[in-house]
Amino acid sequence: MTCRRKAPIALAALLVTLAGCSSSRETGSSNTETAPLPPQAERLLDETRTTIAVGRLADADALIAGARRLAPDHPDVWVALARLRFRQGEHLHAIEAVDRAITLGPDHPPALLLRAQMVRDAHGFAAALPWFEAALAADPFFAEGWAEYAATLGDGGQAGDMLEAIRTMANVAPDDPRVAFMQAVLAARGGEYATARSLLSRSGLTKNGVPAALQLDAVISLAEGNADSASVILESLTQRQPSNTRLREMLAKALFDAGRTDELIDRFGEEAATPQASRYLLMLVARSLEHSGDRVGAAPLLARAYRMADRWPIPFAVREGLPGPTIAARTAGVAGNWPKAIADTQALSDQFPASADVAVLAGDAALGGGNWRSALGFYQMATRVRRPWGLTRKISYGYLRSGDPAATHSILARHVASDPENASAVIALAESLGRRGDWLRASQLLDHAMSLGTGHDPTVLGLRLRAALALGNRHDAYRFAALLADMRPRSLVPSGPR
Known part of the structure; x- marks a missing residue:
């Protein structure tokens, strides 16, 4: 048997790399009540977007300072400041800035959209939908808002609503390449790969070398059995994004499938x-x-x-391109020198108290050192900004080790509710249900995880075997025992059920 896993297509994440592909401006249309920016301030914000795009963050700071002097109470200025603070790693200050923008312009579409994106990252798809809908109610012709709204609906498993949002966006911005791109993602999710490829080609984004489109191209190629073609695309993408673990795993899968x-x-x-x-x-x-x-x-x-x-979630790895203090802390953690790792990350936390990234790093050091309460405190701060599966897993582990399995279960259930297509989260929740003796619901979750492509994961097969035995389903027990025996080395294979 081979090792197979369906490649999930997280559209909201892919759209981040498509932000410059729209022909429409970032701001909403002029039918809102927000007063126009002074021309000089508007020019400064345009320059700010350009300097942020090329990574000249210090220059962007100076430009926004100038815009704030000219228009201190305009929500566009505070939205731009929020985006800059986020890029600078001052995540909590970014939230404060966008909240200030909404106070100044309660119906300002870009401010509402940015808040929606932040809520989505921190609290999940369902919690973000009212914010997206508020942005679109304020400006029904807001193409950027329709794109992000459609992506959020799709990633939340609401394919029908996503399709309706894409159709509306097609009417609002018929020349926006993201319309065809999102249709391609939707088709690929439904297994209609020929249609997906046709739509992706129509978008023109692969021809322009847009990373998100190239990644989707590789996903389609893998699904169609063209692993060699996918590996060529993924080799190029991993060279451009060497720290992207997801792309590296996709490349490994392509090489495997290609023999x-x-x-x-x-x-x-x-x-x-x-x-x-x-x-x-x-x-x-x-x-x-x-x-x-x-x-x-x-x-x-x-x-x-x-x-x-x-096993506990090993959090530390040393990667190229990180700042020196971060590398020092990570190196100490990899070596198991937790006192030094904790001291180093505490110093970073004192220096950058508004950074979710630093909070996660400090939490990792505390987790490694066995200080579960301290780790959870750092992680909870980080969840104000984003709640990816890796962070949820660490939080659930911290609660489990601190003797609070009920909190562990609650955290996992919440994550799965907001991210039902995340196979790893689904499996973790099934494990938690198994510990509680709820094997019926655990088996249903495991079947869902296998439908997402994890049917050759030995952990999933082992759990599913335990569920079948607990439920008295001998037919399923024999079937999963046979699959598990084929996956595991001989020395690890237990005797089958009798």
Whole structure:
């Protein structure tokens, strides 16, 4: 059997890289009540957007300061300031700035849209929808708002509503390439890959080398069985975004599906040996070793992958391009020197108290050092800005280790409710239900996880086997025991049910 996983298409995340592809301006139309900016202030904000786009953040700070002197109470100025503060890592200050923009312009579409995006990141899709709807009520011709609203609906599993939003956007901005792009994503999610490719081509974004469009192109190629084509695209993307773990895993999958297992081992074997390697990458490298006849080398990787569900989430890794103090803290954590890691991250937290990224790093150090309460405090601060699955997993682990399994279960259930297509979150919630003895609901969640492409994950198969045994379903028990035996090395295979 092979290691397979459906490639999820998180449209809201992809749209971040498409922000410059629209022909419409970021601001809403002129039918709102917000007074126009003075021409000089508008010019400064235009220059600000350009300097932020090329990473000249200090110059952008000076430009916004000038705009604030000219128009201190205009919501556009505060929206621009919020975007800059977010890019600078001052996330809590960004929230304060956008809240100020909404106070100054309660019906200002760009301010409402930015708040919607922040709510989506911190509290999930459902909580963000009223903010998106408020932005569109303030300006029904706000193309940027329709694009983000459609993406949020889709990522929240509301495909029908997403389609309606895309159709409205097509009427509002018929020449916007994101219309065809989002239609392509919707078609790919529904398994209509030929239609998805046609729509993606119509968008013109792949021709222009837009990363989000190229990633979707690779997803479609993988689904169509054109793994070699996908690997070429993904190789280029990983060179441009070397720290993007998702792209690296997709490249490994493409190499595996293309039968280029020796190349996969050469490329990812060293990474698989590190503690930070994901379960998915371990499985791919292990299966590649098996294909090459090295079952002895594959066995420990498969064993590690199988044990990962019961292991604490290793948070530290050293990556290129990080600031020196961050590298020092991460290096200490990788080495297990938690007192130094905690001291280093506390110093960073004191220096950058508004940064969610620093809060997560400080939480990771506290988690590594066994200070669950301190870790949870840092993580809770970070959730005011964003709540990705990795952070939810750490929070749930912290609650579990601090003796509060009910809080763990609540955190997991909340995440799955807002992100139902996240297979890892679904599996974690199923594990929690299993610990509570609720094997019926656990089995339903595991079946959903397998429908998302995790049917060859040994942890999922093992849990599903336990659920079948607990529910007295002997047919399912034999079936999942056989699948599990085929996935795990011989020394790890238990005897089947009798």
